[in-house]
Amino acid sequence: MQVEATVRKPLVTGGKTVHDVTNDICRHVEGKPTKLWTAAFGISVITLMIGLVAVVATLWEGIGMWGLNKTVGWAWDITNFVWWVGIGHAGTLISAVLLLFRQKWRMAINRASEAMTIFAVICAAQFPILHMGRPWLGAYWALPLPNTFGSLWVNFNSPLLWDVFAISTYFSVSLVFWYLGLVPDFATIRDRAKGIRRIIYGGLSLGWDGAARTWSRYESVSLILAGLATPLVLSVHTIVSFDFATSVIPGWHTTIFPPYFVAGAIFSGFAMVLTLMIVTRETFKLHDYITIEHIELMNIVIIVTGSIVGIAYITEFFVAWYSGVPAEQYAFYNRMQGPYWWAYWSMMTCNVISPQLFWFKKIRTSIAATFIISIIVNIGMWFERFVIIVTSLHRDYLPSSWAMFYPTIYDMGVYLFTFGLFFTAFFLFAKFFPVINMAEVKSIIKSSSEKTAE
Amino acid sequence: MSDVKNYVLGVYDDEDVLLKAVGKLRATGIKIQEVYSPFPVHGLDEELGYKRSKLPIAAFMFGMLGTTLALVMQIWMLGVDWPMIIGGKNHIALPDFVPVTFELTVLLAAFGMVGTFLVSSDLKPWKDPNLLDIRITDDKHVMAIDIASNKTMEASAIQKALQESGAVEVNEKSREE
Numbered sequence: 335m336q337v338e339a340t341v342r343k344p345l346v347t348g349g350k351t352v353h354d355v356t357n358d359i360c361r362h363v364e365g366k367p368t369k370l371w372t373a374a375f376g377i378s379v380i381t382l383m384i385g386l387v388a389v390v391a392t393l394w395e396g397i398g399m400w401g402l403n404k405t406v407g408w409a410w411d412i413t414n415f416v417w418w419v420g421i422g423h424a425g426t427l428i429s430a431v432l433l434l435f436r437q438k439w440r441m442a443i444n445r446a447s448e449a450m451t452i453f454a455v456i457c458a459a460q461f462p463i464l465h466m467g468r469p470w471l472g473a474y475w476a477l478p479l480p481n482t483f484g485s486l487w488v489n490f491n492s493p494l495l496w497d498v499f500a501i502s503t504y505f506s507v508s509l510v511f512w513y514l515g516l517v518p519d520f521a522t523i524r525d526r527a528k529g530i531r532r533i534i535y536g537g538l539s540l541g542w543d544g545a546a547r548t549w550s551r552y553e554s555v556s557l558i559l560a561g562l563a564t565p566l567v568l569s570v571h572t573i574v575s576f577d578f579a580t581s582v583i584p585g586w587h588t589t590i591f592p593p594y595f596v597a598g599a600i601f602s603g604f605a606m607v608l609t610l611m612i613v614t615r616e617t618f619k620l621h622d623y624i625t626i627e628h629i630e631l632m633n634i635v636i637i638v639t640g641s642i643v644g645i646a647y648i649t650e651f652f653v654a655w656y657s658g659v660p661a662e663q664y665a666f667y668n669r670m671q672g673p674y675w676w677a678y679w680s681m682m683t684c685n686v687i688s689p690q691l692f693w694f695k696k697i698r699t700s701i702a703a704t705f706i707i708s709i710i711v712n713i714g715m716w717f718e719r720f721v722i723i724v725t726s727l728h729r730d731y732l733p734s735s736w737a738m739f740y741p742t743i744y745d746m747g748v749y750l751f752t753f754g755l756f757f758t759a760f761f762l763f764a765k766f767f768p769v770i771n772m773a774e775v776k777s778i779i780k781s782s783s784e785k786t787a788e
Numbered sequence: 789m790s791d792v793k794n795y796v797l798g799v800y801d802d803e804d805v806l807l808k809a810v811g812k813l814r815a816t817g818i819k820i821q822e823v824y825s826p827f828p829v830h831g832l833d834e835e836l837g838y839k840r841s842k843l844p845i846a847a848f849m850f851g852m853l854g855t856t857l858a859l860v861m862q863i864w865m866l867g868v869d870w871p872m873i874i875g876g877k878n879h880i881a882l883p884d885f886v887p888v889t890f891e892l893t894v895l896l897a898a899f900g901m902v903g904t905f906l907v908s909s910d911l912k913p914w915k916d917p918n919l920l921d922i923r924i925t926d927d928k929h930v931m932a933i934d935i936a937s938n939k940t941m942e943a944s945a946i947q948k949a950l951q952e953s954g955a956v957e958v959n960e961k962s963r964e965e
Binding site: 351352353355356478486487488489490491493495496499500503506507510511514517518521522524525526533536537538539540541542543544545546547548549550551552553554555558559562563565566569573576772773774776777780 | 888894899
């Protein structure tokens with residue numbers, strides 16, 4: 335028998351029974367799409383189409399369409415890549431790390447955040463692929479295959495190649511984790527459905543029958559997958575940070591990067607989860623499953639990771655000054671005072687100051703405030719990557735090659751394309767898949783619902 | 789080969805009642821074929837006397853396979869087949885091989901374990917779940933007792949025992965297997 339401490343707030347409110355959970359979640363999958371959903375989905379598809387023009391132009395003409403120059407050879411593309419990968423960290427963190435820590439509040443939000451992870455990683459992958467210029471010739475170069483002139487292999491000393499392995503492993507393991515969690519819920523939908531829907535969900539549910547033997551194995555598989563995914567999620571952003579940290583560019587060549595990037599990734603990922611969950615909660619009326627308690631707990635994670643990020647910024651500065659290396663000192667002085675000062679101070683305001691507002695209980699339990707701050711955090715995290723990448727590059731070793739980066743409309747278009755892709759995928763998921771893990775929420779109805787608290 | 793089995797089904801709507809019932813019925817010598825639940829019930833596998841799953845061992849073996857493959861691949865490619873000096877490092881620069889080795893270990897462990905799980909539990913697309921009760925995936929726990937394997941007891945005695953253990957419903961059902 336599961337017993338929950340009486341000091342904990344209920345995780346499911348509204349006196350729900352197990353049957354209510356099935357009804358509440360399946361209703362959205364079975365019913366006709368609401369007007370709000372149709373409108374949101376339509377806007378996403380239009381965004382995707384507009385962005386596609388920029389993608390096609392980039393592929394047709396080459397990456398000269400972007401604002402890159404000889405000095406700033408990496409700008410929005412890698413900024414957007416790191417930003418999306420960072421967002422993609424919260425899903426697996428919520429489902430894997432919080433599972434290992436037995437945090438039951440993860441159950442209401444893990445499904446949607448894992449979906450978010452998968453879509454964010456897909457969006458991230460667009461940038462390195464497009465940056466290849468001719469990906470149909472280049473994409474397989476990253477695989478360990480011999481080249482056409484003989485058996486010259488890929489360079490396993492390169493962090494860019496590590497990234498290929500890390501991101502693809504992360505994507506596929508997250509996908510398996512997510513799908514495995516969906517199987518029992520697909521079975522629930524299957525058993526309520528008729529006709530074509532029954533055939534589709536019947537296929538997806540893999541003949542799930544809820545036998546105790548299968549559940550027992552399923553639980554041990556979930557636990558081990560969580561154990562594997564935890565170091566994996568930490569390794570992915572560590573390796574992304576190696577792309578910078580192993581170089582000799584002032585401002586990049588720092589050992590603090592791996593933990594700092596991982597904390598930043600969790601920070602931005604939780605912010606994106608909050609943005610999406612607040613929208614999902616309102617459109618699908620899931621107030622009894624995603625409670626203020628859930629939002630408050632996520633906001634606490636935001637304070638912690640936001641503070642870690644803030645300390646990392648200050649440490650970076652201190653170390654640059656303390657190192658006594660003029661190039662390093664200049665790189666950081668230039669971030670604050672140089673031509674990109676506005677990006678730097680936007681980053682500081684959004685990432686270091688705004689999450690501190692969550693120390694006030696009123697703010698961290700307010701839906702509107704959380705929604706706004708969650709978006710501000712993601713704007714700040716975008717600026718963080720932009721600051722790290724562009725300000726470190728734009729002052730080259732020779733002052734004659736100093737330059738500025740100006741994005742073209744195609745840079746913006748490709749970024750817009752990934753937004754379209756992300757939201758199109760997310761809205762499709764929200765309509766056709768159960769947005770809340772029914773089986774897991776049902777298992778805590780008895781111990782953590784409002785009824786038992788009384 | 790179709791084989792019709794006759795079951796007595798005990799339907800429960802509370803996991804704690806179910807857990808106690810499983811222990812009680814097994815103590816009286818009733819053989820329980822299987823219990824079907826809409827969500828994982830902790831401790832049910834122990835009450836039913838199921839052994840701990842060996843899947844963690846499978847995961848470990850697949851993980852070791854991944855480690856070995858990754859190391860052999862990298863050492864052979866960069867150290868044996870086409871050695872090159874990259875950044876003044878050794879041909880076989882082991883610290884540089886750590887990230888890819890780690891990723892492939894996790895990849896093979898995860899996929900190997902999930903694959904083993906799907907095969908061992910016979911889960912595959914479009915398999916007919918052949919449910920004994922449609923409410924299993926909604927809100928009811930169903931205990932299935934095969935009448936043929938409980939020779940010492942009459943079906944009516946099993947039904948009575950189920951009712952006494954707290955089942956909200958007791959049914960009989962035959963299923964082709």
